[in-house]
Amino acid sequence: MKLYNAKVECAAPAVVLDDMILTKDLPTTAGSRMLSGYMSLFDAEVISRLAKAGYAVRGKAAVGEFGVDLMGESSVSGAIYKDGALVSAAHEIVLSGEVKAAICLDVNGSVRRASAQSGLVSVKPTYGTVSRFGTIPAACSGECVSVVAASAAECREVLSVINGHDDKDGTSLSEQTCRSALEAGKAPTRVAIIGDFLDGISADVKEKLDLAAASFERSGAVVETISAPELSAARAAWNILMSAETCNNVSRYDGVKFGYRSESFMGLDELYTKSRSEAFGALLKSVIIYGSETLSTENYMKVYDKALRVRRVIVEKLSKIFESYDLVLTPATSEMKYTKEAIEACPDMAFTENLYTAPASISGFPAVVAGGVMLMGGTFSEGKLLTAAELIEGEGR
Amino acid sequence: MDRELLRRLEMLNQLSLTEEEKVSVIGFFERRGADSEVLSGIETSEVERMVHVLPVMTVVREDVVSHPFSRDELQRGAPETDEGYWCVPRVIE
Numbered sequence: 001m002k003l004y005n006a007k008v009e010c011a012a013p014a015v016v017l018d019d020m021i022l023t024k025d026l027p028t029t030a031g032s033r034m035l036s037g038y039m040s041l042f043d044a045e046v047i048s049r050l051a052k053a054g055y056a057v058r059g060k061a062a063v064g065e066f067g068v069d070l071m072g073e074s075s076v077s078g079a080i081y082k083d084g085a086l087v088s089a090a091h092e093i094v095l096s097g098e099v100k101a102a103i104c105l106d107v108n109g110s111v112r113r114a115s116a117q118s119g120l121v122s123v124k125p126t127y128g129t130v131s132r133f134g135t136i137p138a139a140c141s142g143e144c145v146s147v148v149a150a151s152a153a154e155c156r157e158v159l160s161v162i163n164g165h166d167d168k169d170g171t172s173l174s175e176q177t178c179r180s181a182l183e184a185g186k187a188p189t190r191v192a193i194i195g196d197f198l199d200g201i202s203a204d205v206k207e208k209l210d211l212a213a214a215s216f217e218r219s220g221a222v223v224e225t226i227s228a229p230e231l232s233a234a235r236a237a238w239n240i241l242m243s244a245e246t247c248n249n250v251s252r253y254d255g256v257k258f259g260y261r262s263e264s265f266m267g268l269d270e271l272y273t274k275s276r277s278e279a280f281g282a283l284l285k286s287v288i289i290y291g292s293e294t295l296s297t298e299n300y301m302k303v304y305d306k307a308l309r310v311r312r313v314i315v316e317k318l319s320k321i322f323e324s325y326d327l328v329l330t331p332a333t334s335e336m337k338y339t340k341e342a343i344e345a346c347p348d349m350a351f352t353e354n355l356y357t358a359p360a361s362i363s364g365f366p367a368v369v370a371g372g373v374m375l376m377g378g379t380f381s382e383g384k385l386l387t388a389a390e391l392i393e394g395e396g397r
Numbered sequence: 398m399d400r401e402l403l404r405r406l407e408m409l410n411q412l413s414l415t416e417e418e419k420v421s422v423i424g425f426f427e428r429r430g431a432d433s434e435v436l437s438g439i440e441t442s443e444v445e446r447m448v449h450v451l452p453v454m455t456v457v458r459e460d461v462v463s464h465p466f467s468r469d470e471l472q473r474g475a476p477e478t479d480e481g482y483w484c485v486p487r488v489i490e
Contacts, residue, residue: 038474041466128451141449170456171449233439236432247410254411257483261476268486272411282418286425289406293426306436308446313439315447348425364450379451 002077003089005029007059013100014058015050015158016093020067020105021145022134023047023060030136031063031075034253034260034279044134045169046103046145046162053161058099061090065284066138067107068246070350071114073343074283085337088114094148095120101149101158107138108242108350109332109357111146115369116208116332121393122148123155125382127364128173129181130159131166137249139242140171142361152370152389156182159382177380181366185384187391188326191216193225196232197330197356204336208372212329212392215371219391223329230317231359233310238358239351240294240307247291250284283347315363322378327388331356332374398426 005019006026022028022040029035047057062080064072071088073079080087090102091114104111106124115122123146130145137143145162149155160182165175172178193213198206213223255261255275262274280288294303321328334353335342343349356374360367366382368375370389377385403422407414414422468481477484 041470041473168456171451171453173451230439233435236435239429239432240436251410255476256485258474259476265486268488269411271486273413276411277413280412282421285412285414285418286422288410288412289403289422290425290429292406292410293402303433303436305446306441308448309441309444310436310439311450312444312447313441315450347421348428351425351428362450 002062003080003092004059005062005077008057010056010058012056013054014056014098016058016061016090016099016102017047018090018102018104019060019063020107020136020138021046021103022136023057026057026060028060028136029076031065031067031072031077032279032281032284033076034276035136036076036260038259040134042134045131045166047134049162049164050103055100055158055161058093061093061102061104063089063104064110065281066136066246066250067105067110067143068138068242068287068350069108069110069283070338070343070353071110074281076281079340079343081340084339085117086340086343087118091115091118091120091148094150101147101154103158103162104146104148105135105143106146106361107143109354109361110350111148112332112357112367112369112374113353115148116372116374117336117338119372120148120150121152121155121370121389122146122368123159123382123386124360124367125159125163126181126366126379128171129164129178129380129382130162131164131169131172133166133168139245139361140249141241141245142238142364152368152386152393155368155389156184156383156386181380182383184387185381186387187219188216188221188384188388190325191221191223192321192325192328193223194231194328194330195225195227196229200334200355201331202335205331205334205372208336209329209331212371212373215392216329216388221326226321228317228321230313232355234314234358234362235352235355237307237310237314238354238362240303241311241362243287243291244294244304245291246284247288247295250280250288253279255279286348311362314359318359318363318365318376319378326377327381327385328376330374330376332369332372336372398423
């Protein structure tokens with residue numbers, strides 16, 4: 001079981017980074033043969049902030065190829081199974097107690113799914129409040145640097161270190177706006193459960209939701225089930241936008257200036273084609289081809305442009321919900337474990353299982369996973385979501 | 398998705414798929430077909446597109462000449478170099 005792609009001895013407190021985050025002194029692979037052994041010339045901004053606060057980097061955790069998969073199963077180093085269930089390398093390292101937290105790039109919800117299934121806590125902050133400078137780009141309009149830890153308090157502590165404006169990131173918000181997202185606030189008084197997400201979940205996921213809802217009610221909150229069918233369309237729109245953006249972002253890998261190059265080729269075209277074909281995995285190839293088709297002349301307006309408009313519908317619907325409720329309680333996964341057999345039967349399961357994670361990915365709204373379930377709030381509410389998570393974090397264990 | 402379209406997309410993306418991968422990609426497209434149907438069910442004729450969820454600014458730097466990395470550093474990860482140049486197959490006969 002290979003959890004680390006690179007590891008060093010260091011003093012506590014330490015963090016582990018997933019392999020989508022560039023490090024100057026350790027290789028960064030993005031889980032792809034294309035970047036096997038790749039050494040960055042600089043550190044990501046989050047590493048500089050962590051170092052200033054006294055955190056050491058313990059190593060790099062294996063990750064699925066460019067972060068688009070379920071939970072690391074498409075990594076060039078292979079899927080990791082524990083007791084028959086797929087697990088995430090970064091989450092296993094946090095569970096081992098070797099590090100205080102994991103810093104991961106959440107591209108397609110893998111970080112949140114793994115948090116729900118492992119019983120850990122994670123926070124995907126509001127888009128633009130944590131710098132993405134020095135992360136390997138895949139789906140830039142929605143991916144966020146996230147924190148995974150054993151408790152909401154530890155998530156808050158590490159998030160407060162990496163949160164903040166960065167001049168080097170064009171999507172970074174002002175310092176004042178970023179810091180406002182850390183306000184702890186009060187416990188929630190009104191909680192909504194999205195009824196449209198309850199049909200396909202297993203009994204044990206339903207049990208986790210019921211436990212979380214009961215915890216909120218015991219703390220005095222009103223919990224109501226509401227209907228929001230528009231949110232189910234977030235998955236379809238995000239699959240299109242994510243694939244199109246990933247297709248564009250990985251077009252830079254051609255075997256010329258850096259990365260993998262095929263050993264045999266005749267001419268420049270064959271160098272490009274053989275290098276990319278030999279280095280990329282099957283799921284990423286599907287994403288590239290699907291993404292390019294959504295951007296074609298025939299499909300641009302019908303598919304890609306439509307997905308951009310649906311993104312606004314989702315954002316407006318969520319904003320409306322957050323006028324009446326402090327947070328939304330949803331599943332993060334349909335099952336509490338993914339078996340090897342299920343993944344082999346459907347290698348692109350990530351593109352259906354992201355039903356629950358896509359609304360936060362496509363809208364940029366924050367999400368916190370605790371107690372095996374997910375909490376979503378309005379922009380800059382991650383501090384409040386972590387306060388709410390403290391009420392339920394013990395329920396998922 | 399048919400084989401001819403797939404061949405064109407492979408070429409555009411500089412990929413050459415194995416037969417097994419072709420089957421996998423076609424299956425991926427079939428499963429995503431439902432995504433397009435879901436989207437077409439949502440009325441968006443009066444809705445503006447949303448490319449970025451929050452305002453985006455163009456990052457600029459001071460207009461001064463600088464060399465943050467040397468040529469050697471930039472070529473450290475290159476598959477093949479020769480006297481400071483990246484090597485590629487001959488493109489002009």
